[in-house]
Amino acid sequence: MSREILFRGKHIHAMDSNDHLNGTWVHGYLSDKNYINDKSLDGEFLIDEDTICQYTGLTDKNGKKIYENDIVQIGCYKGIVEYEYGSFVIKWSNAKFLRNDIGYWTRLNGFYIVGNVYDNPELLEECNE
Numbered sequence: 192m193s194r195e196i197l198f199r200g201k202h203i204h205a206m207d208s209n210d211h212l213n214g215t216w217v218h219g220y221l222s223d224k225n226y227i228n229d230k231s232l233d234g235e236f237l238i239d240e241d242t243i244c245q246y247t248g249l250t251d252k253n254g255k256k257i258y259e260n261d262i263v264q265i266g267c268y269k270g271i272v273e274y275e276y277g278s279f280v281i282k283w284s285n286a287k288f289l290r291n292d293i294g295y296w297t298r299l300n301g302f303y304i305v306g307n308v309y310d311n312p313e314l315l316e317e318c319n320e
Contacts, residue, residue, distance in 0.1 A: 197246040200227050200238030247279045251303040262314050265302045284315045
């Protein structure tokens with residue numbers, strides 16, 4: 192079994208020609224510790240090392256790729272996707288009794304990405320009753 196080892200990171204403005212991409216997410220292969228080669232943007236881009244997130248190899252109910260530090264939701268429960276002890280898990284913010292196995296949740300209809308910890312940290316503060 193093979194899977195794509197992809198990453199994403201927030202672009203840091205380094206050249207005038209890339210000014211319009213400053214702060215946007217780039218997706219692709221990590222070509223250096225702080226560069227991502229994004230084929231859709233046709234280039235290699237300097238990124239903020241603190242925002243590097245690895246692709247889990249899984250998608251949500253909408254077919255969107257799930258990355259580390261994404262905030263996911265099922266029903267009224269939200270959690271953060273993290274890499275821990277060699278696998279990706281979900282750290283639930285408002286439920287300690289839910290399974291943390293991300294593969295289990297992606298097989299259920301209704302599991303989707305609502306944001307990420309960098310752009311939407313306020314989503315973790317919202318705790319539905």
